[in-house]
Amino acid sequence: MTYCVGIRLNAGLVFLSDSRTNAGVDAISTFRKMMVYEKPGDRFLTLLSAGNLSISQSVREILQVEKLPNGDGEPITIWNATSMFDAARVLGSAVRRVYEQDGPALRAAGVDFNCSMIFGGQIGDEATRLFLVYSAGNFIEATRETCFFQIGESKYGKPILDRVLTPTTPLAEAAKCALVSMDSTIKSNLSVGLPLDLLVYESGRLQSDKVIVIDDQNPYFQMIHSTWGQRLREVFEGIDDPCWDSREVDHPLMAQSERYEPMRKIVRPEDRIV
Template sequence: MTYCIGVKLDAGLVFLSDSRTNAGVDQISTFRKMMVYEKPGDRFMVLLSAGNLSISQSIREILQVERLENGDEPPITIWNATSMFDVARVLGSAIRRIHDQDAAALAHAGVDFNASLILGGQIGNEPMRLFLVYSAGNFIEATRETCYFQIGESKYGKPVLDRMITPQTPLDEAAKCALVSMDSTLKSNLSVGLPLDLLVYEANALQSEKIVCIDDHNPYFAMIRGAWGQKLRQVFESIDDPQWGSDSATYPLRAPSRYEPMGKIHHPGEKIL
């Protein structure tokens, strides 16, 4: 399985991906889910992928050469597109090409055509943009109200992102939050695993050197894993235990409600309606 995060902030973009793939408990492998396309001073793009590995690898391969017809103008590619929207269109076209090529054979073998991707970056003077691209090749764009996307095993790491990430969040704080989100997922799901790829892009730089591969010996991530669990336990223990019907309780658990407590069944013929 996979867990990938893409975050769009006022200050830049943050991308994080794991590298585990599995086809059963005895078929565990490591494949990177992040691709970086950079032409310094002109364009910077990152692609994260989840889903069927053979599909996502084929999409990444064909994306390099995929061309969208553009009337009398030269075909659009990821290297000459003038907007990230057009790059997303090229990516959608590449997905549909692989679908036309492989979907029938996969279906015959009982395998769904399953791929989801996060695409983000910046071209020239256009503002940064972030897209979530589906297996049909259609896509949605991040907004200020929804400034991050997840693909893969998203449920375990979502709560901390929901509570912490806003468009105004500084880049380093967002990177820390993404790593905490990843740690929560690693803790709860064995199908997500190290090493991780983390990339931070500063707005308008059109290049990035803030790229790191994080393994189980990385000192910062080891600190995150230890500190997050410890601080979470401290916060949990600082919250009062429930107090049942105590008149002196500051936060009584049994308090007036417009709903009655759940009824009990005392014999076989009794029903609760």
């Protein structure tokens, strides 16, 4: 399995991916899930992938040469697309091409065609954009209301993203949030693991030098891991325990509901709930 997150902010983009793939508890491998396509001064694109590893690797290989018809003009590729929307269309076409090539054989072997991808970046003077691409090659785009996408084991790391991220979040804070999200996922799911790839892109630069691989010896990630767990325990211990008697407390648990009555007990065979 895997976990990847892409975040689109007013200030730029943040991408984070793990590198664990496995087919069982004793068959663990490391493969990078992040690819960067950069033409300094012209375009900057980043791709994160999850799902069947052979499918995602084929898609990434084909993406570099995939072409979309463009009427009488030059075919559209990720290298000459004039918008991120067109670049996402090229990625969708690459996904469908792999499906056409490998789909029948995978079905015959009882294997689902399973892949999902986060694709984002900036082309020319266009604003940064972020897309979530599905197995069918169709996609949706991040908006101000939904400024991040997750693929893979997303449930464990989602709460912190929901609570912290807004379009105005600074890039450094968003990177910290993504790492906390990843740490929460690694803590709760063995199918996600180090090393991690983290990339931060600043809007308008059309290139990025903020790319880092994070392993278990990384001082900042070690700090995130220990501090987040410690602070969570401190906050938890600072919350009042529930009070089950009639004492006056600031936040009583035994308060009457205006709409619902307490659950009834069944004490005799003839009793009914309704």
